[in-house]
Amino acid sequence: MSALLELSGVSRRFGGLTAVAKVDLSVEPGEVIGLIGPNGAGKTTLVNVITGVHRASEGTVRFDGQDVTTLKPYQAARRGIARTFQIVQPFPEMTVAENVAAAAMFAGAARHGREANDVAHEHLGFVGLAEMADTRAASLTLAMRKRLELAKGLAMRPKLLLLDEVNAGLNATEVDHALSLIRGIASRGITILIIEHLMKVVLSLCTRIVVLHHGELIASGTPQSIVRDPRVIQAYLGRRYATAESAAHG
Amino acid sequence: MRKSALFAGVLFALIALLPLGADAYWLRLGTTVLMYGVLAMAWNFIGGMAGYPSFASAAFFGLGAYTGAVAQKLGVPMLLAWASAGTMALLFAALLGLALLRLRGHYFAIASLVVAEVLRELVNASTDLTGGGMGLNLPVPKDATITSQAEFFFYSMLALAVVTFAAMLAVKHSRLGFGLRCIQQNESAADMLGVNTTMYKVAAFVLSGVFVGVAGAIYASWVHYIEPPDVFDVLYSIKAIVMVLLGGAGSVFGPLVGAALFLSLEELVWRNYLQVHTGVLGLMIVLLVLFMPKGVFSLRMRRKGRA
Numbered sequence: 001m002s003a004l005l006e007l008s009g010v011s012r013r014f015g016g017l018t019a020v021a022k023v024d025l026s027v028e029p030g031e032v033i034g035l036i037g038p039n040g041a042g043k044t045t046l047v048n049v050i051t052g053v054h055r056a057s058e059g060t061v062r063f064d065g066q067d068v069t070t071l072k073p074y075q076a077a078r079r080g081i082a083r084t085f086q087i088v089q090p091f092p093e094m095t096v097a098e099n100v101a102a103a104a105m106f107a108g109a110a111r112h113g114r115e116a117n118d119v120a121h122e123h124l125g126f127v128g129l130a131e132m133a134d135t136r137a138a139s140l141t142l143a144m145r146k147r148l149e150l151a152k153g154l155a156m157r158p159k160l161l162l163l164d165e166v167n168a169g170l171n172a173t174e175v176d177h178a179l180s181l182i183r184g185i186a187s188r189g190i191t192i193l194i195i196e197h198l199m200k201v202v203l204s205l206c207t208r209i210v211v212l213h214h215g216e217l218i219a220s221g222t223p224q225s226i227v228r229d230p231r232v233i234q235a236y237l238g239r240r241y242a243t244a245e246s247a248a249h250g
Numbered sequence: 251m252r253k254s255a256l257f258a259g260v261l262f263a264l265i266a267l268l269p270l271g272a273d274a275y276w277l278r279l280g281t282t283v284l285m286y287g288v289l290a291m292a293w294n295f296i297g298g299m300a301g302y303p304s305f306a307s308a309a310f311f312g313l314g315a316y317t318g319a320v321a322q323k324l325g326v327p328m329l330l331a332w333a334s335a336g337t338m339a340l341l342f343a344a345l346l347g348l349a350l351l352r353l354r355g356h357y358f359a360i361a362s363l364v365v366a367e368v369l370r371e372l373v374n375a376s377t378d379l380t381g382g383g384m385g386l387n388l389p390v391p392k393d394a395t396i397t398s399q400a401e402f403f404f405y406s407m408l409a410l411a412v413v414t415f416a417a418m419l420a421v422k423h424s425r426l427g428f429g430l431r432c433i434q435q436n437e438s439a440a441d442m443l444g445v446n447t448t449m450y451k452v453a454a455f456v457l458s459g460v461f462v463g464v465a466g467a468i469y470a471s472w473v474h475y476i477e478p479p480d481v482f483d484v485l486y487s488i489k490a491i492v493m494v495l496l497g498g499a500g501s502v503f504g505p506l507v508g509a510a511l512f513l514s515l516e517e518l519v520w521r522n523y524l525q526v527h528t529g530v531l532g533l534m535i536v537l538l539v540l541f542m543p544k545g546v547f548s549l550r551m552r553r554k555g556r557a
Contacts, residue, residue: 074443089442092435094435102440102445
């Protein structure tokens with residue numbers, strides 16, 4: 001099977017700072033990849049390079065068999081790359097349904113307003129926001145806005161969904177709900193790349209984990225192998241986490 | 251949308267009856283209201299829908315006025331001269347938009363403000379074509395009476411206002427209008443959802459330019475004499491914005507109502523406070539914007555919300 005997303009030798013520099021350095025990464029269709037690493041490791045920058053917000057200083061990004069290195073965000077969106085933001089970005093003065101309809105209209109190939117509206121209500125039902133459809137997006141709680149972001153992402157009919165810290169700021173119950181939603185999305189066959197700090201989420205969700213440190217990809221493997229990798233423990237997890245893990249597995 | 255269109259139809263039909271019972275003064279005032287209505291509605295495309303505070307109206311107005319005037323001077327029939335003014339404004343807005351719309355917020359506002367000044371200097375300098383600082387006289391039709399002239403320009407301006415309004419209504423309910431609303435609320439998020447933001451913004455800017463260009467050309471033919479400080483006056487930009495804010499930026503009738511309200515106030519104040527009229531007018535604008543930041547239409551909405 002050919003890779004859905006393929007980064008080869010991707011670097012991104014801001015002046016003298018190298019935020020992402022020579023990253024090679026290949027994502028197969030149907031994978032749920034966890035992207036972890038300390039703050040400032042370059043995770044969001046990497047997502048920005050994939051979606052075209054920043055252009056790669058070096059290297060190429062291939063998506064679905066085509067070179068997408070130089071595409072603009074709106075073009076990437078139309079090809080099937082959707083992303084949610086770490087800091088949620090709704091259209092505040094529009095209703096919840098209009099927010100999702102916009103995604104269906106401009107990236108999801110809805111032909112007219114009514115079709116976009118139908119699609120919007122379907123996805124709002126899936127994320128559990130059906131009753132909020134006619135509310136202004138600005139009046140939603142943080143947890144609801146995160147779910148709105150998911151619905152918007154889905155309405156774009158993506159092949160690849162990039163989730164940037166969708167669980168940050170949520171309480172335990174809300175995280176569990178988000179987790180089951182993400183599982184539901186993955187079971188529809190959408191490939192997911194998720195940036196996440198909560199190890200519980202990453203370990204229970206992902207088929208593979210890649211670790212970024214100082215802009216470099218230092219490890220890639222199954223969740224079990226990653227938590228035992230000495231480089232990952234040193235760079236990110238910390239020794240206390242490792243001892244607790246080995247004690248638990250025993 | 252159908253309700254707005256119907257209401258607008260009745261409104262414009264009533265306005266069209268004005269010449270039946272009005273003297274030259276009311277016709278002149280009516281033509282002026284319609285002209286500023288066009289300026290305000292056109293600004294609504296870029297300023298209201300896309301949320302880009304453009305001060306380029308004066309540039310489009312002057313450009314249209316001079317294009318139309320020079321074309322007429324060269325012997326082009328009047329209607330064709332107006333059309334060429336619209337085309338010129340369209341091309342100019344497209345090129346200018348591609349350059350300026352990379353800027354956001356205040357930077358865009360300031361850049362758009364300078365454009366009229368640049369054009370004014372250019373017109374001043376190219377004396378052979380435009381008459382420079384001497385101004386430009388337009389041909390006066392020989393066999394026309396004052397009343398028939400006044401009625402002709404009134405109906406011309408009315409026709410332009412109807413077309414501008416129809417365009418605004420159509421855009422508001424189209425894919426373009428939806429995309430512009432997304433851009434106005436969060437441009438990066440719109441981009442990420444697949445909205446071609448650059449193209450949409452340029453389209454809004456072109457729409458905001460073309461109708462103003464034609465209005466400028468009609469104005470030039472109407473007053474028979476133009477000079478650079480008159481048609482490149484920054485007040486054309488500022489008044490259009492104030493009118494939209496007065497009427498309410500969100501609604502389709504806002505710009506037109508704002509124009510009528512503003513000009514009535516101006517007329518009233520000017521008559522009664524000859525010495526200090528600009529001061530009084532300024533004060534009224536400040537008070538209106540302070541207490542009705544979303545325009546006169548917000549009063550009705552608020553009452554609806556309470557009930």
